[in-house]
Amino acid sequence: MARIGLCYPKIPGSRQAPLERCIAFEKYDGTNLHWVWQAEQGWTHFGMRRDRFEFTPAGIEAFAAAHAECREAPAIFVRDWQEPLGDVLREQFVESSPVVAFTEFFGPGSFAGRHRDAEPKTIKLFDVGTPCGLIGAETFEARFKTLDIARVVYRGKLTGRFIHDVREGRYGVQEGVVCKGGEGAGLWMLKIKTAAYQRRLQEASRRRLGELLGMNRAMR
Numbered sequence: 001m002a003r004i005g006l007c008y009p010k011i012p013g014s015r016q017a018p019l020e021r022c023i024a025f026e027k028y029d030g031t032n033l034h035w036v037w038q039a040e041q042g043w044t045h046f047g048m049r050r051d052r053f054e055f056t057p058a059g060i061e062a063f064a065a066a067h068a069e070c071r072e073a074p075a076i077f078v079r080d081w082q083e084p085l086g087d088v089l090r091e092q093f094v095e096s097s098p099v100v101a102f103t104e105f106f107g108p109g110s111f112a113g114r115h116r117d118a119e120p121k122t123i124k125l126f127d128v129g130t131p132c133g134l135i136g137a138e139t140f141e142a143r144f145k146t147l148d149i150a151r152v153v154y155r156g157k158l159t160g161r162f163i164h165d166v167r168e169g170r171y172g173v174q175e176g177v178v179c180k181g182g183e184g185a186g187l188w189m190l191k192i193k194t195a196a197y198q199r200r201l202q203e204a205s206r207r208r209l210g211e212l213l214g215m216n217r218a219m220r
Contacts, residue, residue: 001062002052007034008102008127009134011178011191014163018188022158022181023137024166025150027191028124029175030106031070031113035077037089039097043082046074069115073105076123084147085125092143096130104150112201126150126178136183153177158190166192 035055036045043055048067053059055074064071085101093099104126107119115121125147128135135143141152153171154162158179166177176193 001047001059001066004047004050004052007047007049007052007100008032009189011189014190014192017158017163017179017190018181019158019160020181020188021156022154022179023141023152024154024162024177024179024192025126025137026153026173027176027178027193028104028106028126028150029112029197030104030110031073031115033070033073033077033103033105033123035081035085035101035103037086037093037097037099037101039090039094042086044098046077069117070105072121073123076105076121077103080148081123081125085144088144088147093128093130096132098131100129101125102127102129112204122148124148124150133184134187136187137180139183140180150178154179163192167195169194169196 032049034047034049034052035043036052038044045052045059046055047053047063048070051066053063060074063074081101081103089099089101102125103123105115105121105123107115107121109116109119125144126149128140128144141149153166153173154177158181165171166173171177173194175197176191178189178191180187180189182188
């Protein structure tokens with residue numbers, strides 16, 4: 001395992017929103033995983049936001065030891081993504097190698113990055129980066145639309161009404177959306193979370209705090 005800098009940028013909230021044309025993708029409540037592809041070697045490395053493992057049996061074993069809740073992810077990637085995603089990259093990104101594919105790993109009951117062992121998991125592709133940076137939303141959708149990418153919730157100018165409606169749960173998303181606009185140096189992103197999801201986070205934090213306080217009292 002190697003420690004790396006933050007692999008995927010932090011996405012600002014809607015207060016920094018430029019009111020421009022964008023595509024809004026569903027934001028899934030799971031774990032962000034990245035996968036590194038080289039034109040000559042294929043898939044070489046993978047990991048989370050701040051670590052990276054070799055995409056070998058030994059690397060997969062080390063990943064499982066470090067991240068037990070996500071230990072199923074490499075097998076799911078091999079089953080569902082290794083070949084079809086590699087084929088698309090080989091057709092369109094050979095000159096841009098290395099390429100990093102960013103995915104979300106989650107199941108029906110995943111919440112705040114925690115996963116339930118007994119549930120089936122899936123992997124969704126939500127972004128792709130090259131040595132020049134992340135590709136734009138239009139390019140991403142056009143090149144990867146035949147694969148199981150994050151669902152497009154909205155396309156058009158970002159407006160206060162759209163932000164409000166996402167927060168009020170009118171777009172059928174559980175956690176929220178990520179809006180992405182522009183290309184190249186002008187690329188921008190922002191996230192909008194639903195009010196219902198924010199309430200769930202607050203309630204979970206209160207429960208956890210109550211549990212910790214109870215444990216402290218019991219130890220006195």
